[in-house]
Amino acid sequence: MNITKQHLLNEYSLDDKQLTQDTIGKGKLIEGDTLNVLAKIDDDVVNVGITSPPYNKQEKNKGWLVTNVVYDAYKDVMPEPEYQQNQVNVLDAIYRITAPGGSFFYNHKIRWDRGNMYHPMDWLRKTQWTVKQEIVWDRKIAGNIRGWRFWQVEERIYWLYKPIGDHLVGKELESKDAKLTSIWRGVPESGRKNPHPAPFPLWLPARIIISILGEDSQGIVLDPYIGSGTTAIAAKLLGHKYIGIDRSEAYINMTHDRLDKSQREKDKIQKEFDLHQVESTFKERKSKGKNVGKYRYPDKDNEEQMILLETDNNK
Numbered sequence: 605m606n607i608t609k610q611h612l613l614n615e616y617s618l619d620d621k622q623l624t625q626d627t628i629g630k631g632k633l634i635e636g637d638t639l640n641v642l643a644k645i646d647d648d649v650v651n652v653g654i655t656s657p658p659y660n661k662q663e664k665n666k667g668w669l670v671t672n673v674v675y676d677a678y679k680d681v682m683p684e685p686e687y688q689q690n691q692v693n694v695l696d697a698i699y700r701i702t703a704p705g706g707s708f709f710y711n712h713k714i715r716w717d718r719g720n721m722y723h724p725m726d727w728l729r730k731t732q733w734t735v736k737q738e739i740v741w742d743r744k745i746a747g748n749i750r751g752w753r754f755w756q757v758e759e760r761i762y763w764l765y766k767p768i769g770d771h772l773v774g775k776e777l778e779s780k781d782a783k784l785t786s787i788w789r790g791v792p793e794s795g796r797k798n799p800h801p802a803p804f805p806l807w808l809p810a811r812i813i814i815s816i817l818g819e820d821s822q823g824i825v826l827d828p829y830i831g832s833g834t835t836a837i838a839a840k841l842l843g844h845k846y847i848g849i850d851r852s853e854a855y856i857n858m859t860h861d862r863l864d865k866s867q868r869e870k871d872k873i874q875k876e877f878d879l880h881q882v883e884s885t886f887k888e889r890k891s892k893g894k895n896v897g898k899y900r901y902p903d904k905d906n907e908e909q910m911i912l913l914e915t916d917n918n919k
């Protein structure tokens with residue numbers, strides 16, 4: 605698909621709730637403040653969302669080595685209570701536009717202001733979402749190599765769920781997806797490959813979309829802080845529609861150009877697909893008494909994501 609500039613909108617070109625399932629086409633990229641743009645989207649439109657928001661890292665306290673995370677058109681500095689309230693407002697706006705049964709995956713991290721820890725759960729509990737799971741993303745790299753604490757190598761990904769009625773648990777994942785476990789290992793995207801200061805690796809949104817939307821249905825995937833467009837690329841390559849929002853015109857244009865050349869990134873999606881394999885389903889495993897799984901790396905030369913080895917209980 606050739607993306608035309610008609611896919612590009614901004615927060616002033618839309619009325620409230622004007623963007624609907626019928627008007628989204630194959631996808632939309634919208635420049636503007638995410639809270640203002642979310643108001644332009646109709647209720648219950650999105651099936652799955654994935655994002656990494658700005659972390660409010662207070663430029664001067666970022667730590668020794670993290671000098672390169674400087675955003676276009678934005679300073680990552682807010683009084684912390686204001687930042688947390690803004691995130692609650694954004695998450696509640698996303699809840700409104702998500703269809704019941706839909707999910708949102710929120711990547712964040714534990715931060716400290718001198719001795720004081722800020723944990724994402726501090727504000728997630730104040731939103732309307734049901735918090736379904738905390739996934740640990742082992743990034744295998746530390747951003748601040750001082751000894752005030754053990755080096756922090758992980759970030760978190762919160763799986764938030766919008767229930768259908770009062771059924772808070774939702775539908776079960778397939779075995780081939782659930783076996784990827786609650787710890788995801790993989791280094792962040794290299795700055796040499798992507799000029800954005802903090803991009804996702806493509807496998808991350810791909811894993812979520814494959815696991816949540818499956819292969820048979822077409823869904824609408826949202827990233828309210830789209831940056832260099834990684835979530836939109838994954839959605840497009842997996843056959844879904846996307847909504848991407850960013851306040852930086854430069855990043856919206858970057859996403860637009862990357863979508864145009866998305867076929868070049870297809871092999872990374874295939875690599876992720878290859879991990880979603882299972883020898884037997886939950887039911888078959890249970891009938892054979894195989895209820896326990898052990899960890900191994902699928903490929904000795906590539907120690908990125910460990911997977912569960914389907915093993916007998918006692919081996």
Ligand SMILES: C[S@@+](CC[C@H](N)C(=O)[O-])C[C@H]1O[C@@H](n2cnc3c(N)ncnc32)[C@H](O)[C@@H]1O
Binds near residue numbers: 639675830852
């Ligand atoms: C951590 S980056 C997201 C990177 C993205 N996951 C990727 O793969 O490239 C956060 C993005 O949020 C954008 N941003 C910050 N504040 C915003 C706001 N209020 N509204 C919309 N976008 C915002 C920044 O411009 C930046 O591109």
